[in-house]
Amino acid sequence: MQSDTAKEGGTFIERARRAQIVAAASETIAAEGFARASLTRIAARAQISKGVIFYHFGSKDELVRAVVVETYTGAGTEIAKAVEAAPDHGARLAAYIRGNLVFLADHRTEVQVLNEIFTSFRGEDGRLAYDESQLESVVAPLEAVLRAGQEAGELRAFDRRVMARTIRAAIDAVTPQLNLQPDLDVGAYADELVDTFTRATCA
Amino acid sequence: MQSDTAKEGGTFIERARRAQIVAAASETIAAEGFARASLTRIAARAQISKGVIFYHFGSKDELVRAVVVETYTGAGTEIAKAVEAAPDHGARLAAYIRGNLVFLADHRTEVQVLNEIFTSFRGEDGRLAYDESQLESVVAPLEAVLRAGQEAGELRAFDRRVMARTIRAAIDAVTPQLNLQPDLDVGAYADELVDTFTRATCA
DNA sequence: TAGGTTATTGACCATGCAGTCAGACACGGC
DNA sequence: GCCGTGTCTGACTGCATGGTCAATAACCTA
Missing domain, CATH: 1.10.10.60 (Homeodomain-like)
Incomplete structure (x- = not known):
């Protein structure tokens, strides 16, 4: 048993x-x-x-x-800690992005494993066991950060759903690149993303 | 034979x-x-x-x-046509994004099939048959648009590689959402993305 | 209509898979 | 020493897979 x-x-x-x-x-x-x-x-x-x-x-x-x-256990909290340590909401978004990329770089194998499972693991019915609808929990905290920023007037008005998906997609796109090119400068990559999404979201 | x-x-x-x-x-x-x-x-x-x-x-x-x-045949040209019809480089980027989303919406099944193959089709060695390195041809034309825009001074200085990947990732992220929520307003989604990446890239 | 090429079938094969199971091992309490 | 429980093995089943092949059907030309 x-x-x-x-x-x-x-x-x-x-x-x-x-x-x-x-x-x-x-x-x-x-x-x-x-x-x-x-x-x-x-x-x-x-x-x-x-x-x-x-x-x-x-x-x-x-x-x-x-x-x-x-x-999965432990990944969420690690990033949440970095986010909550940030002062204003612009910095929170930056912290979120940087926290994610650092996590990716430090735990590439684990992330790769999860990616393999999420894209290939199917139930008896042939549908993905972990599909988009169940990944809601990944996007939700990011949407919360964006909402808080908008309500504080620090971030402009935009569709939080679309923006959250876009940011997540930008982050998730790093994994296969890291896989292909292990010496990728993740710090510089993070700087670029932070710059990009700061311009895209700030009021 | x-x-x-x-x-x-x-x-x-x-x-x-x-x-x-x-x-x-x-x-x-x-x-x-x-x-x-x-x-x-x-x-x-x-x-x-x-x-x-x-x-x-x-x-x-x-x-x-x-x-x-x-x-795959025909998809590239369809989008390239839309891009080349656009006047300045900012509009070219917008045309690229809109062209892609329209294509996704109009050819969901085909795109879904390609997505299935790209993420699951493996050779004898167990590696993806169409991996990141072979998707170079998808990112290249977008990078060209960005480069042209930078050289014309219409777009700010940024890492074209990172930006191209980010934009592609944002576009590719639409497919699973469309799959899950077939009545998604693709036009509005495109507007959001265009707005986002215009702010992110313009000088 | 005869004959050769092209196209098609369905039975067959080896392999790899998830899952099962009877029996053997280890080991502590009696 | 023996028993019982927990742990483990390796051979086994049933099934689906990609791929092969001899027999045969359909077709076209002469």
Whole structure:
């Protein structure tokens, strides 16, 4: 039997194995892409029998979701901290952008794994398991920053939804470039984006 | 035997079948996603035997590439026309953005198919067949527009590469939204983007 | 209408997949 | 030493996949 949220459930071995399998799955996805990350390959990387995965996780679906939770936890708070430390709303937007790019640069593998899962992981019905509608939670905090800035009169009037999507898209576009060109100057890239969106949003 | 570029090669039946199979493949990808678009399903949709696909195309790989070529041809010129009709460089950028969004709205299915292929189609090595490095040709014309604008003094100094990527990302982000919310007001969305990037780029 | 080319079928193959399971191992309490 | 529970293995099933192929149908020309 395995625990649901796994924070404290299960025996010592239970938790250790789950962590090991999740790590192996993450590594396999990063190294070979989601499409090639079969349970056979994941088990091989972890140097365990394939059956043990089914002992600790009910299905491949459950494993993948565990990888997402594991990888996602902590990312949001890290960026939120940077944003909240900023004084005015213009600076908050800048902090948001910079916080995101720094996170991308520091956690490229994890971000790549999440990207693989989000764009390839499909349910039985063939639809993406993590589609646009569920990514609402990613855009929402950014929209909140924009709204606050507008209400304070520091940012001009614009469609917050469109602007938030645009900024998110600009940030998300960095990952594949970083993947292709690992020595990309993320700081300079951030400066450009901050400049661009400051001009685009300020009153 | 089948032709390579297929414009005029082969018999009448040859060309008709190829077109039919490409169409069926495109429909299947649009309806069920790339991952589920197996040759069996494609053949079923076209109401032909699976073997006939291998008679006209050497492999699934070749079929998919034919879909890309088929779908891609014409898109570039359509947008280029709109861009070249614009007077000054600021207007050119606006025309580029509007041209792209109009194209997205008018050809959602085709764009969705391309998107499916670009994000899921992998070679034997497990790497994306159409990755970031091969999408250079998409960003290049936009960079040219930006460069011309800067040299004419109409656009401020900025990193053209970053700006081009950002604009492309903003445009590409529309597709999944359109998919999720088919009645999205693309005209208004285009206005917002034009406003945003005009402010961001003008001298 | 005969004969050769072109086009098509459906059965077949090897492979890889997610998932199952009977049995074996480890190990602590009795 | 033995038992029971928790853990693990490796062989197995059933299925879908991309791809092959011999037989055959459709077609065109002579």
